[in-house]
Amino acid sequence: MNNKLQPIIFCDFDGTFVKKEVSHWLFKKFTGNRNNEIVSNWKKGVISLRQCIQSEAELVSITNDQLHRFLNGFKLRTGADDFYQVMVKNNILFYLLSDGIDLYIDYILKKNELSEIKFFSNQASIKNGRLQIEFPHDNYNCERCGCCKGARIKDIIADQRNEYNIIFIGDGLSDICAIEHADYIFARGDLLKYCRSEGKVAFEYADFFDILNRLKNSGIISGLV
Numbered sequence: 698m699n700n701k702l703q704p705i706i707f708c709d710f711d712g713t714f715v716k717k718e719v720s721h722w723l724f725k726k727f728t729g730n731r732n733n734e735i736v737s738n739w740k741k742g743v744i745s746l747r748q749c750i751q752s753e754a755e756l757v758s759i760t761n762d763q764l765h766r767f768l769n770g771f772k773l774r775t776g777a778d779d780f781y782q783v784m785v786k787n788n789i790l791f792y793l794l795s796d797g798i799d800l801y802i803d804y805i806l807k808k809n810e811l812s813e814i815k816f817f818s819n820q821a822s823i824k825n826g827r828l829q830i831e832f833p834h835d836n837y838n839c840e841r842c843g844c845c846k847g848a849r850i851k852d853i854i855a856d857q858r859n860e861y862n863i864i865f866i867g868d869g870l871s872d873i874c875a876i877e878h879a880d881y882i883f884a885r886g887d888l889l890k891y892c893r894s895e896g897k898v899a900f901e902y903a904d905f906f907d908i909l910n911r912l913k914n915s916g917i918i919s920g921l922v
Contacts, residue, residue, distance in 0.1 A: 702862045704918045709867035710795040710802055716774045720797040728756040746796055747843040757828040768804050776905030787921055794846040796871040819843045847874030883908050
């Protein structure tokens with residue numbers, strides 16, 4: 698990694714920027730756990746994540762009020778807001794990438810007064826008590842994801858790859874496509890296990906203060922204030 702290049706941060710949402718996996722608990726609650734077999738098939742590689750999300754959504758019965766009450770129970774991971782504010786102060790680009798849905802990401806960000814954060818995800822709406830999913834992003838050749846994080850990084854970086862140090866922060870298997878583009882990986886949970894099994898260098902974290910301290914102390918981002 699060339700530390701003289703401009704750093705850019707890409708961060709997963711569920712289980713990373715937010716403490717818990719919002720999508721996981723949303724589908725469990727509002728399908729009455731009927732999604733278990735679907736998720737199992739995804740983890741086994743029988744179906745893609747896009748197919749998994751679509752199939753889970755078809756089982757959901759929900760209203761906007763129910764969704765909002767449910768989402769009020771989710772908190773940001775410790776230090777997430779502070780980390781983002783440091784990036785803003787230092788003019789470092791920060792993006793949230795998610796294979797979840799915009800309905801809950803938008804709500805949680807607004808609730809925490811962080812609605813200015815740019816994010817990319819699948820899209821959803823509630824109509825007549827049903828959850829309808831849309832996949833607006835082109836994943837190019839990826840058949841695995843709904844909103845491929847690797848494809849989003851390529852879109853954002855475009856032809857400027859040689860100008861950036863890409864830092865990715867994640868926690869799950871939906872992050873696998875993203876880390877192929879990263880110069881520096883912060884991982885926990887299933888993503889950390891995957892990196893270790895594949896021999897990829899990844900730094901474990903518990904919260905965003907861990908990440909901020911390593912970025913400062915390692916020189917990966919110099920001059921942070």
